[in-house]
Amino acid sequence: MNIKEVATRAGLPAKTIRYYEEIGLIRPLRAANGYRAFRESDLHKLAFLGRARSLGFTIEECRALMALYEDQSRASADVKALAQSHLEQIAAKIEELKAMQATLSELVSACAGDHRPDCPILTGLASGKDCCA
Amino acid sequence: MNIKEVATRAGLPAKTIRYYEEIGLIRPLRAANGYRAFRESDLHKLAFLGRARSLGFTIEECRALMALYEDQSRASADVKALAQSHLEQIAAKIEELKAMQATLSELVSACAGDHRPDCPILTGLASGKDCCA
């Protein structure tokens, strides 16, 4: 398989696949002409990586997940711990965003949004009143 | 005022303040010795920027907000539009994170988390079953 077919089937851009090779996440073979020659197993790994990335795992977490995936003697506890830690990151990020959302939507709803210059959003930002940390 | 005092009072790292000058968000004066000489108005702007940033506005949005703030003939509608657009971004990001959270927490709760290798998290990532887009 050449890179374009793998890209299509894995749902990842070719650029990303080259990048994943560069950082050692995959090691496709090479054809005589220098082209990357992907096996089914490479495709499988790339799909795995794509799904892990889309769940928000960082590249390094993906690397760890791959290592666990390929380690037949892994303990599921290790996988779970990694995933739970990531879940906490997600929850924290959601809370952070919700706080922004709460503050900002309050400011927005207080703003007339007309042709006049008076604007509680700007005065809120300027004064820090009712504003974030 | 020198940079450290401004940094303390604005709650921003000195590095960040220098960066903001570099990209033209502020224009502090210079003392004879080459040190930046901040006015109260610079401090005020920096505090404004810090609050806008902490609400998640990008640097370019902050630049636009500052411009509106300093434009006495602004229409509050313009400010509101900017803020609302940003609110939509926040809401979208929250939804995205919640989707990750839902998928991942399902996988996590299905995982025994013991010494055995069997792990629904890994098989989920490998198969794409019940997994994200």
Added chain:
DNA sequence: TATGGGGCTTCCAGTCACGGGAAGGTCAAG
């Protein structure tokens, strides 16, 4: 056989919003 167009390769630069750290000038206190 020439040529055209797509695909493949590498390498370099840019993104965003800074942070770290080096090399060196400046200032106030002891």
Added chain:
DNA sequence: CTTGACCTTCCCGTGACTGGAAGCCCCATA
């Protein structure tokens, strides 16, 4: 006069790619 805290600029690194240039490679068609 020295010490140490401050200030300056400059350059590199971050994460996870993305875009683009320059240059092979391969196949089909005229």
